[in-house]
Amino acid sequence: MSIRGKAFIAGAFEHPLREIPDASLAQIHADVALGALADAGLSLDDVDGYFCAADAPGFGGISMAEYMGMRPRYVDTTESGGSSYVAHVGHAAAAIAVGKCRVALVTLAGKPRTGGSPPGGSMGDPQAPETSFEVAYGPTTPSLYALAAKRHMHEFGTTSAQLAEIKVTASRHAKHNPNALLQKEVTVEEVLESPMVSDPLHRLDCCVVTDGGGAVVVVAPEIAQALERDCIKILGHGESPKHTDNGRVDLTYTGAVWSGPLAFEEAGTTPKDIDYASIYDSFTITVLETIEDLGFCEKGAGGPYVESGALRAPDGELPLNTDGGGLCNNHPSNRGGMTKIIEAVRQLRDEANPAVQVGDCQLALAHGTGGSLGTRMGSATLILGREDA
Amino acid sequence: MTGELPRPEPVVSPEARRFWEATGEQRLRLQRCSECAAVVWYPRGICPDCSSSNLDWFEASGRGLVYSFTINHRGTGPYEGIGPYILAYVELEEGPRMLTNIVDCDSEKLRIGQLVEVRFADTGTGTALVRFTPVETVADG
Ligand SMILES: [Zn+2]
Numbered sequence: 001m002s003i004r005g006k007a008f009i010a011g012a013f014e015h016p017l018r019e020i021p022d023a024s025l026a027q028i029h030a031d032v033a034l035g036a037l038a039d040a041g042l043s044l045d046d047v048d049g050y051f052c053a054a055d056a057p058g059f060g061g062i063s064m065a066e067y068m069g070m071r072p073r074y075v076d077t078t079e080s081g082g083s084s085y086v087a088h089v090g091h092a093a094a095a096i097a098v099g100k101c102r103v104a105l106v107t108l109a110g111k112p113r114t115g116g117s118p119p120g121g122s123m124g125d126p127q128a129p130e131t132s133f134e135v136a137y138g139p140t141t142p143s144l145y146a147l148a149a150k151r152h153m154h155e156f157g158t159t160s161a162q163l164a165e166i167k168v169t170a171s172r173h174a175k176h177n178p179n180a181l182l183q184k185e186v187t188v189e190e191v192l193e194s195p196m197v198s199d200p201l202h203r204l205d206c207c208v209v210t211d212g213g214g215a216v217v218v219v220a221p222e223i224a225q226a227l228e229r230d231c232i233k234i235l236g237h238g239e240s241p242k243h244t245d246n247g248r249v250d251l252t253y254t255g256a257v258w259s260g261p262l263a264f265e266e267a268g269t270t271p272k273d274i275d276y277a278s279i280y281d282s283f284t285i286t287v288l289e290t291i292e293d294l295g296f297c298e299k300g301a302g303g304p305y306v307e308s309g310a311l312r313a314p315d316g317e318l319p320l321n322t323d324g325g326g327l328c329n330n331h332p333s334n335r336g337g338m339t340k341i342i343e344a345v346r347q348l349r350d351e352a353n354p355a356v357q358v359g360d361c362q363l364a365l366a367h368g369t370g371g372s373l374g375t376r377m378g379s380a381t382l383i384l385g386r387e388d389a
Numbered sequence: 390m391t392g393e394l395p396r397p398e399p400v401v402s403p404e405a406r407r408f409w410e411a412t413g414e415q416r417l418r419l420q421r422c423s424e425c426a427a428v429v430w431y432p433r434g435i436c437p438d439c440s441s442s443n444l445d446w447f448e449a450s451g452r453g454l455v456y457s458f459t460i461n462h463r464g465t466g467p468y469e470g471i472g473p474y475i476l477a478y479v480e481l482e483e484g485p486r487m488l489t490n491i492v493d494c495d496s497e498k499l500r501i502g503q504l505v506e507v508r509f510a511d512t513g514t515g516t517a518l519v520r521f522t523p524v525e526t527v528a529d530g
Contacts, residue, residue: 132399133431138468146459199460247430247485
């Protein structure tokens with residue numbers, strides 16, 4: 001059984017603020033929930049399935065259901081870091097396909113900038129079996145991605161300037177987004193001259209950290225038909241963990257090598273068919289490895305591919321992260337997966353910022369990454385299409 | 390580059406106790422699966438390759454090659470404010486790649502593929518952290 005065409009995204013909402021000192025985490029979950037439901041033309045009373053990750057405050061999805069006054073018949077608090085929300089949409093579609101719910105709400109909220117939530121991730125849990133063999137040596141999130149960048153450079157000749165082009169592209173897109181945290185276009189030189197955080201990653205190779213959040217509403221086909229709103233068809237989903245594999249960790253690829261083919265197969269499409277891609281961009285190297293792993297270019301050829309301008313909207317070969325992505329727009333709670341889905345929905349609805357709207361956008365891909373490229377991660381891929389796709 | 394790195398005490402799980410006891414004696418011990426012969430890293434109670442729980446301990450050579458490394462400028466926790474330090478993966482002669490630090494080293498000269506050997510950093514609690522240093526001949530010096 002496939003989820004292809006069994007569920008639709010009817011509503012999407014991104015919190016417009018990047019600093020939210022005056023609302024609690026729970027309230028931000030509620031605010032984005034109401035925003036996405038209003039976008040769909042639905043209300044909280046319609047929701048019978050609820051999805052959030054384990055970084056939501058309280059006791060999984062139960063505390064948030066209580067706060068918002070929901071009594072869903074299906075709750076899923078799958079935790080895979082920043083890839084959680086992309087996975088949740090796949091899980092919601094599966095739940096709808098077998099009749100477990102008909103209106104599924106997925107929410108994300110975070111406040112790492114003004115306090116109120118930790119920056120995400122669970123590195124250092126003393127009960128985790130890997131902790132003693134890693135944390136004592138001082139790994140940080142950027143340094144674990146830097147290890148991957150260094151090895152990719154070693155094996156394939158990738159350069160810092162090629163990685164910088166990914167930030168440059170994000171900044172060219174972000175200048176059209178009035179809500180983006182960073183709206184100034186940057187050059188390759190500015191990226192390379194920004195302070196080194198963890199060699200070879202500079203400060204501008206890293207994403208922003210923001211307060212914020214987002215939500216999407218996934219509905220059954222008969223509900224999508226009844227709504228006034230253009231709905232987005234869910235065509236395929238794949239997810240996979242990648243880990244250190246009994247000491248055989250290979251830093252040159254991500255879990256997208258598994259999640260991507262699963263999603264493409266379910267959707268009945270190939271990378272060549274994709275008009276727009278939202279790719280998780282915690283760091284520039286995250287994008288580079290992921291586009292290779294999803295098959296948009298050959299393994300190791302990501303550097304030249306990016307350098308050619310392929311990622312630039314609206315006319316590049318693979319217009320990418322047209323909201324400015326995590327690198328320039330937002331990365332709420334260090335978890336960018338939700339915003340990847342939201343911008344893909346905007347593109348398919350012709351609602352992206354006009355300067356970066358892809359012409360005749362029929363098929364889009366959204367990919368989430370959680371955890372760390374240098375150790376263990378979650379990967380999740382969604383293929384989305386217009387209502388008649 | 391930084392001189393002395395922090396030496397945080399590891400959390401010792403029952404399954405990894407013999408690994409940590411050995412480090413306290415300046416020895417690097419690894420597990421090998423007696424069913425499928427896989428070297429198991431990190432230490433645990435089940436072979437992740439074949440699910441066997443028949444794991445034996447053996448003494449590793451303490452040598453390896455640098456698989457990847459980074460000079461980290463912004464440490465956190467005990468590493469906050471100590472200055473740049475090297476985080477690396479070392480591929481042990483026995484196969485596994487382990488996360489570690491490279492110490493006593495000119496970071497400008499460090500390369501992927503560089504031969505390194507083990508150094509034990511005593512935590513003062515009967516265990517030691519496993520770090521590595523480049524192997525250089527006198528002639529290179
Ligand atoms: Zn075995």
